[in-house]
Amino acid sequence: MNFHAIRAIYIFEMSRTFRTLLQSIASPVISTSLYFIVFGSAIGAHMNQVDGVSYGSFIVPGLIMLAILTESISNASFGIYMPRFIGTIYEVLSAPVSVVEIVVGYVGAAASKSILLGLIILITARLFVGFSIEHPVWMIAFLILTSVTFSLFGFIIGVWADGWEKLQIVPTLIITPLTFLGGSFYSISMLPELWQKITLFNPVVYLVSGFRWSFYGVSDVDVGVSLGMTLVFMTLCVIAIVAIFRTGYRIKA
Template structure:
């Protein structure tokens, strides 16, 4: 593996993130604080506990996942789209760098930024409510696995998009609604049987459930199922990216 090439692309992407600290870090932290003010203060007065967990603490894993998913998709999609938009992608493709190394560099940089933001949001949340992490290794594992998976998904969007409008349409119209409806601010066990069954078709449910289990040992879905669904989605993204590079889909045109 050409580690120097991977490191060069990775360093360039990380340097770009440092130039946009306001957008990359401060904005998600402010959004998290507002969520705590609105949901923690307003709804928390009416719902004291969920599954024995104080409501303010219960919504923390969902808030982290909300930011992690949106940031992962946005970071990775813009990271590969901008070289396509500027035309510099052809220099990368013509360099002695394999497709695998390109994906590792771009996805690795995007995942690093997303994980850092997730940890910052977690630290911010701890200022509003006491947190307990029963399974810290699982918590970090789910954080990393989710970030990589949705960075791969964001990479696909960045290759597929023909303009900045298409670049934003999936995060705004698909990812964010699925996250809100995926049990981020409630337990799906609180829903009527029909809607609980419908919720199980939402892939974000498994991510939020597994991540919440690592905190409190309570989950809407078995931890094994959550892990299997996450790995299955990651494998699907890898196969799609492999096809994109093999066929040259919107990369070599």
């Protein structure tokens, strides 16, 4: 394992984040804070508890997950798209660096940014609502697992995209709606029975549910199922990335 190569890619990607703190960190934190103000403080003050948890506290895991999913995909897709766009990807491919080292470098940096963002939002949430974390180890585990999984997915999108607008299509038109409909602001038990069954086809439900369980011990689906679904999606992403490098799809041509 060429750790020098991984470190070089990782540091380069992380340094870009610290050069654009306003866009990379401040913007999503401010946006999420507005959700806490509107939904948590204003609307939550006039709502009953959900599954025994105050509404303001109930939406904390969902909002953190919304930010993590969006930023993981955005960071990873942009990280690999830029070298393709300016042509420096060929220098990386011609260097004595393996596929595993390239993916670990780019995906590791994207996941690190998302984990950092998630922790900052978690701290910021304390300014608006009170909450507890019953299973802190599992909370960190879900945070890391989700960040890595969707950074892998973002890497795939960055390879697939052949234009700037395509980098935003999946996060904006697919991931964000799925997150809003995945129980971020409500429990799916509040839906009619038919819609409860339909919602189970939304993969984000399992992510939000498992993450919320780590906070309050309540979930819409079994935590084991949530963990299993996340691991399945991660495996599919790894398989897709292996296929990309084997065939050279849009990365060697």
